[in-house]
Amino acid sequence: MKRKHILLAVLLLSTIIFSCKKNAVQNIAEPINGGAQLKYFNFALNAPIINFYANETKVSAASSTTGVESATAGVAYAAVYPSTNAYSIIPAGTYDFMAKRPSTATVDPNVVIATLNKQVADGKNYSIYLSGLYNTTTKKTDAFIIDDVLPPIDSSTAYVRLVHACYNANAFDLIMKNTTTSVETLVGTNVAYKTASNFTKIPQGVYDLILRYTGTPTNIVIRTAVSVIKSNTYSFSLRGDITLPYTGTVVNRPFIDNTPNR
Structure with missing residues (x-):
């Protein structure tokens, strides 16, 4: 039994260390009961590939087989996450929702191109849109959020x-x-x-x-x-x-x- 406890502790420590690596793939928000449901749209003209974040938690991402965040996989212009007739779920609360370039991108890594502050509630649905014309000088674009009253x-x-x-x-x-x-x-x-x-x-x-x-x-x-x-x-x-x-x-x-x- 003692040996099992030691192995478990080592495994947990390894997971923590791995998740702290600079370019490690961050976990999307853990499964939760209830929560707010969101869809994310990259509809900003000429916008680069981005990932969406709620504060510091990535809420959209592509899978990785290397443990390193992809520089080319994410939410591209004209794409929607999730792309199916579903929403992603996060705990209710107030967030800075951000559209951020991948950490491994060769151009503008980790640059935030849009931010929205919004309180989201349990059992409610929302859609976040990047819109407008992406400014290649300021690295910014418009964004807005719609309450989806289904x-x-x-x-x-x-x-x-x-x-x-x-x-x-x-x-x-x-x-x-x-x-x-x-x-x-x-x-x-x-x-x-x-x-x-x-x-x-x-x-x-x-x-x-x-x-x-x-x-x-x-x-x-x-x-x-x-x-x-x-x-x-x-x-x-x-x-x-x-x-x-x-x-x-x-x-x-x-x-x-x-x-x-x-």
């Missing part, structure tokens, strides 16, 4: 909303056009930059997502043939540079991201 699960319908993360565009209306019936449904009105519409019911189906400036008939951004499934909840988030055509494959073009909340 509706009750409804097995007969879906829920959708619009989040506006396009820094150089005016307020938008979101219209969803059913590709079978051609019926148009207005689901978000006058949604300004760094804000979101409320979640709205929409029948299951396949839709074209259409953005129009509030009070105007012209289609500004379109995403075609998006499937919406009952019992699910979706955030349609606008990112990119509104001065570019939304068609084609240019990375910074205006684009409506489709991320399930659940």
Whole structure:
């Protein structure tokens, strides 16, 4: 029994020492009961790969087989963490949420490109967005946080909303056009930059997502043939540079991201 205790003590000491290495992979927040649930979006134009932190705890990361933080794996522009219809969980409290370059990056290691202070509560959901245009001189970009007031699960319908993360565009209306019936449904009105519409019911189906400036008939951004499934909840988030055509494959073009909340 004494020998087992000695071995356990050595193992714990080794773990502590390893976790203190300069470039060691930091543990993402430990599993907890309850807590606040968050999703993280890197939608800042030209932003580098980053990891998200809540105070000094990394809350987004890629796995490593070497024990050293990757310089190239993280949350890149246009990526979301978690990418599935789930949230990451942290204990309730007040945090400085940071977007930070990997410690092993060859350019700007450990540089914080955005910070938000926010109190998050047990049982609540939140989405943090990097947005705006990444400034290569100041190494900074915009960020904002949305309280995700999720509706009750409804097995007969879906829920959708619009989040506006396009820094150089005016307020938008979101219209969803059913590709079978051609019926148009207005689901978000006058949604300004760094804000979101409320979640709205929409029948299951396949839709074209259409953005129009509030009070105007012209289609500004379109995403075609998006499937919406009952019992699910979706955030349609606008990112990119509104001065570019939304068609084609240019990375910074205006684009409506489709991320399930659940």
